[in-house]
Amino acid sequence: MVTAVIPVLVSVIGGYLLGSVPVAVLVGRAHGLDPRDVGDRNPGFWNVMEQLGRKASVPVFAGDMLKGTAAGLVGLLVSGVETGRFGSVAGASVLPVYAAVGAAMAGHAWPVFAGRRGGRSILTFAGGFAVICPAAFALGLVLLLAGTLVFSFAWGARLSVFSLPVLQLFFAPVEQVAGTGALMCLIGLRFGQAALAGRRP
Numbered sequence: 001m002v003t004a005v006i007p008v009l010v011s012v013i014g015g016y017l018l019g020s021v022p023v024a025v026l027v028g029r030a031h032g033l034d035p036r037d038v039g040d041r042n043p044g045f046w047n048v049m050e051q052l053g054r055k056a057s058v059p060v061f062a063g064d065m066l067k068g069t070a071a072g073l074v075g076l077l078v079s080g081v082e083t084g085r086f087g088s089v090a091g092a093s094v095l096p097v098y099a100a101v102g103a104a105m106a107g108h109a110w111p112v113f114a115g116r117r118g119g120r121s122i123l124t125f126a127g128g129f130a131v132i133c134p135a136a137f138a139l140g141l142v143l144l145l146a147g148t149l150v151f152s153f154a155w156g157a158r159l160s161v162f163s164l165p166v167l168q169l170f171f172a173p174v175e176q177v178a179g180t181g182a183l184m185c186l187i188g189l190r191f192g193q194a195a196l197a198g199r200r201p
Helices: 001-020 023-030 047-053 055-077 091-109 122-132 134-149 155-167 174-194
Strands: none
Touching: 001 055, 001 091, 023 047, 023 174, 047 055, 055 091, 055 122, 091 122, 091 174, 122 134, 122 155, 122 174, 134 155, 155 174
């Protein structure tokens, strides 16, 4: 019993600490501003891009995604790297990986290293999903590109993110898809909190 709990605990602690790295705040301060005090006050990629431009926001995009990916890999490694069809997590790795990604999202939303004033965890979720179901993540990237070409990057991103649970159904059991939906509920919670705080939706 104890040996089964340890990978989950390591995943949660490691995921939360990784998620707590305030990439947008660090990048913003390097350019003389705190994204939590300007624009929509969301310390994430989109606000940094609006305030500082595309070039300055690239490290935020990459960093926030890598936090989720690194957390997912921690969960995978401490649980024996069990994967199934097309690399989707399986067996004993499912719970630790989901726990790690969820903890990273919580760390991004309420970072211990930045006064618990964090972002909405979308990119951290996407980076973690790349470990949860690599094949569905790859298809999501195709949708991102297509949506960007046809509409805009913003609409391509929405299409990509919201399609991930549907795409996952082709590669993983429905129980895991439900877990992905639970992770996405955290994103919805953060948008709700932002609305209550008077931020732009």
